[in-house]
Amino acid sequence: MGKDKFLKGALILTVAGLMVKVIGSVNRILLSRLLGGEGIGLYQMAYPVYLLMLSICSAGVPVAVSIIVAEKVAKNDYAQAHRIFKVTLGLMAVFGLFFALTLYGLAGYLVSSGWLRDSRAYYALVVLTPAVFFSSILASFRGYFQGYQMMTPPAVSQILEQMIRVLVMVGLAYFFLPRGLEYAAAGAAFGAVPGGMTGLIVLTWFYRKARKDWKQKIAGQAETVEESVSSIAKRLVLLAVPVSCANLLIPVTSSIDMLLVPNGLGRAGFGVEAATTLFGYLTGMAQPLMMMATIPSMSLAASLVPAVSEACALRLSDEVLRKTASAFKICVLVVAPASVGMWALAGPISGTLYGTMKAASVIAHLAPSIAFLGIFQVTTGALQGMGKTAIPMWNMLFGAVVKAVAVWQFTSVAAFHILGAAWASNLNFAMVAAINIFFLYRNGIPFPVRESLKILLASIGMGLAGKMASLFFMDKGSVVVALFIGMVVSVLVYGAAVVLLGCLTREEALQLPVIGKLIRKFFDR
Numbered sequence: 001m002g003k004d005k006f007l008k009g010a011l012i013l014t015v016a017g018l019m020v021k022v023i024g025s026v027n028r029i030l031l032s033r034l035l036g037g038e039g040i041g042l043y044q045m046a047y048p049v050y051l052l053m054l055s056i057c058s059a060g061v062p063v064a065v066s067i068i069v070a071e072k073v074a075k076n077d078y079a080q081a082h083r084i085f086k087v088t089l090g091l092m093a094v095f096g097l098f099f100a101l102t103l104y105g106l107a108g109y110l111v112s113s114g115w116l117r118d119s120r121a122y123y124a125l126v127v128l129t130p131a132v133f134f135s136s137i138l139a140s141f142r143g144y145f146q147g148y149q150m151m152t153p154p155a156v157s158q159i160l161e162q163m164i165r166v167l168v169m170v171g172l173a174y175f176f177l178p179r180g181l182e183y184a185a186a187g188a189a190f191g192a193v194p195g196g197m198t199g200l201i202v203l204t205w206f207y208r209k210a211r212k213d214w215k216q217k218i219a220g221q222a223e224t225v226e227e228s229v230s231s232i233a234k235r236l237v238l239l240a241v242p243v244s245c246a247n248l249l250i251p252v253t254s255s256i257d258m259l260l261v262p263n264g265l266g267r268a269g270f271g272v273e274a275a276t277t278l279f280g281y282l283t284g285m286a287q288p289l290m291m292m293a294t295i296p297s298m299s300l301a302a303s304l305v306p307a308v309s310e311a312c313a314l315r316l317s318d319e320v321l322r323k324t325a326s327a328f329k330i331c332v333l334v335v336a337p338a339s340v341g342m343w344a345l346a347g348p349i350s351g352t353l354y355g356t357m358k359a360a361s362v363i364a365h366l367a368p369s370i371a372f373l374g375i376f377q378v379t380t381g382a383l384q385g386m387g388k389t390a391i392p393m394w395n396m397l398f399g400a401v402v403k404a405v406a407v408w409q410f411t412s413v414a415a416f417h418i419l420g421a422a423w424a425s426n427l428n429f430a431m432v433a434a435i436n437i438f439f440l441y442r443n444g445i446p447f448p449v450r451e452s453l454k455i456l457l458a459s460i461g462m463g464l465a466g467k468m469a470s471l472f473f474m475d476k477g478s479v480v481v482a483l484f485i486g487m488v489v490s491v492l493v494y495g496a497a498v499v500l501l502g503c504l505t506r507e508e509a510l511q512l513p514v515i516g517k518l519i520r521k522f523f524d525r
Contacts, residue, residue: 069147
């Protein structure tokens with residue numbers, strides 16, 4: 001495992017992702033108290049429509065731009081890398097404006113046709129339209145920086161964008177609340193606009209700061225053949241469309257739970273209130289924990305894309321193997337203990353975070369999804385870096401179909417009830433991860449199965465130790481203390497097990513950014 005910029009980039013994006021999640025969680029609490037269920041409902045009617053439009057317009061752009069820019073940078077063709085950025089920026093400005101105006105024009109129709117069941121959500125939808133434009137341009141900048149494997153600018157922009165967004169959301173919701181819930185919800189929705197503007201200003205500042213260095217590199221390179229706008233646009237579309245389609249499948253997969261789980265629970269004999277409660281345990285309590293736990297793997301995937309693309313452009317097959325092997329191993333080192341840990345400490349987690357133990361069973365049964373989803377994310381990053389962006393898209397579509405069938409079958413069995421939905425998710429993510437691994441193997445990139453099994457063994461030992469420690473304090477009636485002690489014991493046991501089983505060598509440990517310095521002291525004792 002050599003020194004890799006993508007590992008440092010992954011750590012930067014992970015920290016940013018966690019900060020964004022924390023700020024978002026605070027925002028949800030404050031907005032819920034301000035607007036109540038009805039006001040939040042108006043906001044939630046408009047926001048998914050905005051996200052859908054944004055996904056269609058620009059979801060695949062950062063990945064596509066980072067792939068192409070990384071290829072050019074690998075060949076020291078900085079002029080073409082910059083030209084690709086400028087062409088993409090122009091295209092996204094046009095597309096962003098078009099889709100923003102489209103959303104504005106559709107808002108009235110969505111209300112009059114009944115797609116938005118409450119006409120008061122119209123204002124929240126209309127004020128979101130400028131955010132489509134700013135976010136589309138942001139996608140070009142983020143892809144450009146990621147192509148250079150400069151992850152700090154996108155990370156800083158995400159954090160500041162979220163901070164401004166939340167401040168404006170809460171401030172305007174409070175200001176407009178006396179005038180009516182529809183105006184307060186619209187004020188909250190409008191936060192996305194100054195948030196997007198802030199992100200764009202931050203990335204523009206970083207761009208101007210780095211422009212002098214890029215100009216020197218361009219001036220010092222040999223002359224190259226300039227690609228046509230149509231050629232660049234065609235390559236962007238071929239890479240970006242599958243990623244955008246895959247992104248659109250995420251809400252589709254979520255809708256499977258929304259549409260089929262309550263229905264299945266009803267067929268299993270549960271009443272409406274009981275089914276709704278169980279559904280809340282799954283979607284409102286267990287799934288957010290799963291998504292939080294996979295932020296490191298998602299960040300690792302985003303950082304891996306340009307790293308693999310760069311190596312592929314130079315036809316360095318050994319470098320591709322090394323980078324992917326490093327990424328896969330680090331992924332498993334993170335998601336395996338996270339998965340087992342959530343299973344082992346489900347009770348204390350549920351009691352501490354949600355004030356009830358009733359969600360513990362769902363949290364525990366959904367825990368395997370952390371490992372499977374994390375592996376899927378990182379293997380997707382590897383495939384995208386190789387330019388094979390369509391494979392994960394078709395894979396996700398197949399997984400969505402499998403999940404729909406599994407949810408329909410499992411939740412209708414009274415003995416499984418909501419746990420059937422959790423295992424449908426486990427099955428979905430396990431299958432798509434396995435298929436990704438298969439396609440990587442076909443392309444000469446193996447997954448480290450033997451090392452993963454050793455890490456899994458270390459994680460199981462960690463989980464058992466953490467569970468026993470937490471149960472001891474649970475019996476004494478202290479849920480918070482049980483969670484804290486369980487986590488401390490788990491970390492200590494996992495660290496020792498990783499070393500004893502040889503899951504991480506000294507050389508590998510020293511290459512880890514920031515953490516490597518701490519591990520160096522341990523190995524040098």
